[in-house]
Amino acid sequence: MGSPQLPNHLRSHRKRLALSQEDVAYLLGSESGAKVCRYECFIREPGLRCILAFEAIFQKPARDLFPGLYSGIERDVASRATKLLSRIEGWTASRHVEHKRKALNGIAALQAKDLS
């Protein structure tokens, strides 16, 4: 049954600071702790403003707060970069194309790094 990675570690970071869900909700500018509970129970994914607010509250980068979510997105982006690379394979070589290829190779390598 076990899943590889949890979508977020919000609950552990909140508990480390001895904050209640109501405290965090207040800091996020929302009315009740129910919203925070839904994020912590992986029922809902927070929006960009909330993610940035969580970064500010817990003083940790978003990729540490949302490891499962981040690795899923990273993998998707890397696989799209691989596809994009194959699409530009036939293009005539120029400095611009070479620069683009290098950037896409770097993004596609994230997947390999993640697996190692």
Added chain:
Amino acid sequence: MNRIRPRNSRVLAIAPSSKGFGFAVLDGQVLVDWGVRSVVKGDKNAQCVSKVEKLILRYMPHVMVLQHYGTRDTRRSGRIRDLGGQLIVLARDHKIKAASISRERIYRAFSVERRATKHTIAEILAKRFPEELTHRLPPKRRPWMSEDYRMAIFDATALALSYMYCQRTIKTSQVWSNENQPL
């Protein structure tokens, strides 16, 4: 989601008490969640099982760890021993491995003497997880005091760490110190 992780890396440990249970969720060496769940009068075991099931559904652990009550000298009540059996059935229903750890194994994992108290182990754990557990460490129990409800958190965390030690997922030094923690 395809990060390669060691098998049985997410552990849910349950430490039942007379008022409910303490739990700890270890993901690798990161303490992801910890706390106590209390139950009210009535069918305490059914309430505990329902609350443990919620934790299983939320964290989807690879293993559920309980204390081993099978030894002849165990002093746990009949209800707690029944609860242990019910939790093993629950784990089986959710296709989770259930493991039981004896007190001796806990002492071995923490390299403490057989005479060591729960408080000694709790202090080690508070040092091991300073941000998470230091502010939950109860005062040392005096002979006339009953056990603090927070001690169940430390019992559960000790079970989880001891299980990982028994599985050779972590070394003795990692039971004591939080070096090389991913977070």
